Amino acid sequence: MSGEPTRRRLLNGWLLLATRFSEVQTSVIVTLVYILVLGPMACIARLTGRDLLHKRGLGEPGSAWSAADTVVRPDLERAKRLF
Secondary structure, eight states: OTHHHHHHHHHHHHHHHHHHHHHHHHHHHHHHHIIIIIHHHHHHHHHHTOOTTOOTTTTSSSOOOOOOOOOSSOOHHHHHOOO
16 A cells, blocks of 8 residues: 555644644643733732732741631541532
């Protein structure tokens, strides 16, 4: 069959082209998400003064400890619920 090597070369060429296209597409999508979603969210959080990581006060003397959810006796239902 003389057409088999030609088909194999076409397939390899197509796979190479698709790989290059996917790399470019991924970069474009990640950049757009950052510019259109994360950037505006960060600007809004900064303008409103929200501290999303609860970092306010870390430079002050004393402890930055925040108390955990306290349960006297952990039960099976709470252990099944991770969050």
